Amino acid sequence: MKKIFIYLLVINIIIIALVVILTKNQTRETVLQGLQKEYSVRETSSVDHSKFEILQKPFANPQDATAACLTCHTGRGEEMLKSAHFLWSREEYVEGRGITNVGKKNLLNNFCIGIGTNEASCNRCHAGYGWNHKSYDFTDQKNIDCLVCHDNSGKYTKKNGGAGMPDDSVDLNKVAQNVGKPMKTNCGSCHFYGGGGNNVKHGDLEDALLTSGTDVDVHMGYDGLNMECIDCHPAEKHVMKGKLYAVSSMNRNRALCTDCHTSMPHKETIINEHSLKVACQTCHIPTYAKVNATKMYWDWSTAGKLKDGKPYHEEDSMGNHSYLSIKGDFVWGKNVEPEYVWFNGTANHYLVGDTISDTTQVVKMNQLYGSYEDRDAQIIPVKIHRGKQVYDKKNKVLIQPNLSDSVEGNGAFWTDFNWQKASQKGMEYIDQKYSGDYGFVHTEMYWPINYMVSKKESAVSCIECHSRDGRLKNVSGFYMPGRDFNTFVDKFGLIIIILTLAGVLGHGLLRILSAHKRKK
Amino acid sequence: MNKVYIYKAYERFWHWTQMFIVFLLLFTGFEIHGSYQFFGYEEAVRYHEFAAITFLVLVVFTIFWHFATDEWKQYIPTVKNMKDQANYYLFGIFKNAPHPVRKTQLSKLNPLQRLVYFGLKVVLIPLLIFTGLLYMFYRYEHQGAIESLNIDGLETVATLHTLGAFLIIAFIIAHVYLITTGHTVLSNLKAMLTGYEEFEDDNEVEKKLTASQSAEEEAETVNE
Numbered sequence A: 001m002k003k004i005f006i007y008l009l010v011i012n013i014i015i016i017a018l019v020v021i022l023t024k025n026q027t028r029e030t031v032l033q034g035l036q037k038e039y040s041v042r043e044t045s046s047v048d049h050s051k052f053e054i055l056q057k058p059f060a061n062p063q064d065a066t067a068a069c070l071t072c073h074t075g076r077g078e079e080m081l082k083s084a085h086f087l088w089s090r091e092e093y094v095e096g097r098g099i100t101n102v103g104k105k106n107l108l109n110n111f112c113i114g115i116g117t118n119e120a121s122c123n124r125c126h127a128g129y130g131w132n133h134k135s136y137d138f139t140d141q142k143n144i145d146c147l148v149c150h151d152n153s154g155k156y157t158k159k160n161g162g163a164g165m166p167d168d169s170v171d172l173n174k175v176a177q178n179v180g181k182p183m184k185t186n187c188g189s190c191h192f193y194g195g196g197g198n199n200v201k202h203g204d205l206e207d208a209l210l211t212s213g214t215d216v217d218v219h220m221g222y223d224g225l226n227m228e229c230i231d232c233h234p235a236e237k238h239v240m241k242g243k244l245y246a247v248s249s250m251n252r253n254r255a256l257c258t259d260c261h262t263s264m265p266h267k268e269t270i271i272n273e274h275s276l277k278v279a280c281q282t283c284h285i286p287t288y289a290k291v292n293a294t295k296m297y298w299d300w301s302t303a304g305k306l307k308d309g310k311p312y313h314e315e316d317s318m319g320n321h322s323y324l325s326i327k328g329d330f331v332w333g334k335n336v337e338p339e340y341v342w343f344n345g346t347a348n349h350y351l352v353g354d355t356i357s358d359t360t361q362v363v364k365m366n367q368l369y370g371s372y373e374d375r376d377a378q379i380i381p382v383k384i385h386r387g388k389q390v391y392d393k394k395n396k397v398l399i400q401p402n403l404s405d406s407v408e409g410n411g412a413f414w415t416d417f418n419w420q421k422a423s424q425k426g427m428e429y430i431d432q433k434y435s436g437d438y439g440f441v442h443t444e445m446y447w448p449i450n451y452m453v454s455k456k457e458s459a460v461s462c463i464e465c466h467s468r469d470g471r472l473k474n475v476s477g478f479y480m481p482g483r484d485f486n487t488f489v490d491k492f493g494l495i496i497i498i499l500t501l502a503g504v505l506g507h508g509l510l511r512i513l514s515a516h517k518r519k520k
Numbered sequence B: 001m002n003k004v005y006i007y008k009a010y011e012r013f014w015h016w017t018q019m020f021i022v023f024l025l026l027f028t029g030f031e032i033h034g035s036y037q038f039f040g041y042e043e044a045v046r047y048h049e050f051a052a053i054t055f056l057v058l059v060v061f062t063i064f065w066h067f068a069t070d071e072w073k074q075y076i077p078t079v080k081n082m083k084d085q086a087n088y089y090l091f092g093i094f095k096n097a098p099h100p101v102r103k104t105q106l107s108k109l110n111p112l113q114r115l116v117y118f119g120l121k122v123v124l125i126p127l128l129i130f131t132g133l134l135y136m137f138y139r140y141e142h143q144g145a146i147e148s149l150n151i152d153g154l155e156t157v158a159t160l161h162t163l164g165a166f167l168i169i170a171f172i173i174a175h176v177y178l179i180t181t182g183h184t185v186l187s188n189l190k191a192m193l194t195g196y197e198e199f200e201d202d203n204e205v206e207k208k209l210t211a212s213q214s215a216e217e218e219a220e221t222v223n224e
């Protein structure tokens, strides 16, 4: 009788254990596996553009190529004319400002500062042709550059200092016959090189992503799914999903990890719950600038020094410029641990003409809003690019200097090395007052980190934040186990323990002494 | 010498399991607190939560046992003999005076123990459990996604939980010392292990009484 019970018990335990183990393994990886399957299939184009006659006839200029595209792709021109890639501006609601246009036309940064007077150089990355003056015609569809995004031949480049015109070497017919969906190389041709060089601005977006493995980025690594940018940033009527808070302000149309991965991708509930307050990127991007260095600090105030009347440069140990006469001092960083801030998806920006309330304080070129109390806010990783840049001491505004010019003597800083003239010229061009009294002020710009997602094994571990001096040591407003403690309770607790110990030891000692005495 | 059956089997099981769990809770708890690194944070949290749940199960069973056996009555604080017991710890113990209160199966705790254990069971452990449960199950209110215990922050919960943990340490230190104050240094410990405790028999009590009284008289004459 007893034996039967034991048999039944053992068999039941085995069955239950099997069911538990098997069902666990079944459910665990479906989301990820599903995504892997979905994104491993590559679409192929349904048409062969090289067969189209209109694309075989020579183009007199790039605008003609655009016109040729639009003969078939009707309506796309209107879409592009309204897109941020073409307008470099978005109409957005900004807390404290109301509805404003925000974009490179009216905001400044702490890299090359602003585009006014520098269009020929900066606007090389405009998805259009010939924006070399503020009077540019944003209503002419022929000004749209279709090829920079849709070239699949890899041969299309834009001319240095050419205000968005293609390089003289480009065979427009060849490119036009090899168009397709944008690839990493297309997006990267601008987005990797912001700030005047590879990885200068973002830190997590650079040309090494074209050739690196999943150890650098799990999504784009060649030994993984080798995903394209548009897999996560699909476009709807030429409006890309997602945007960067260096130039935008509203919590809308964002590309989020959870769009694909769901909001509960971990098997441990405690980690899923973290996502209410912690963005995925915070744990899954332990470091950025994993391959090439990124610019962390830019001091414009030292620019303009010459050797024998000529500009010069110096390099740091990694071979990056640490000084350039035209730009000043730089500090670069590689494998950088991000800083962390609260962010609710809305941001403010320094717009041309904003007065600086306190010039002894650091000016925020963009301010990410959010706090612990904010239900929409999460802790996100950021690169903070710090700098020192020119401002008007009397009017208390940041100066938009004229930096580049094709000839010497017109007042551009990069040719003439004179802040006074460069400031005057730049401010006049953007219709701002300039007092003639310039100085340098500290600035900060916040770059949310979204790429170079590490393999899950290398994600940030608990202790890296849950410790006294961990990654989140500067993120305030809440109690975090392992980092925070109540000073009074900790002191009081220690004192109580010491007093109890002392009492017990004293009492014990007296007992031993008195017993000793009694024996005598 | 007398031997009396004091601690029943369940009671002994409960006591030693509780000791083990509380040590684990303390050890992992203070790692979570950031006082040191041993298991690694992730593991410490896992063990602490596992130990906490085991502890809860044990507590539920033990409460049931206390009521089923009427043992709970032993913890009702009483002032009777309290002064004598305090006098014993402060003075008598150094003169080898007899224990003022006799342990029996029906009254295993002296008045001071009653008070301290009552505090432990009614204040300290419930405090730890209550704040611990809040710590474990609080949720951020988040766009209606998860609806349960909504708390704006952990600070109060965590601070009280930590305070409780410090007090438990103090209790353990005092407790471990006080068990050496039985008939012999080890008799209390043996009792919790075997169930049987050794006591002074009446003869010994008599002897001790006269001895400590004569010691007192001696002291008085010396003073004169």
Ligand code: HEM
Binding pocket: A481, A482, A484, A485, B022, B025, B026, B028, B029, B030, B032, B033, B034, B044, B045, B046, B048, B049, B052, B053, B055, B056, B128, B129, B131, B132, B133, B135, B136, B158, B159, B161, B162, B164, B165, B168
């Ligand atoms: C003797 C009993 C216990 C002791 C000494 C103890 C000690 C501690 C300590 C020192 C901490 C760190 C607090 C901080 O720094 O914020 C902690 C955390 C914690 N305790 Fe306890 N604890 C005990 C019982 C419990 C119980 C019964 C529960 C649950 C029912 C519990 C749940 C927790 C939780 C959830 C945490 C936060 C860390 C985590 O998520 O695991 N504790 N404990």
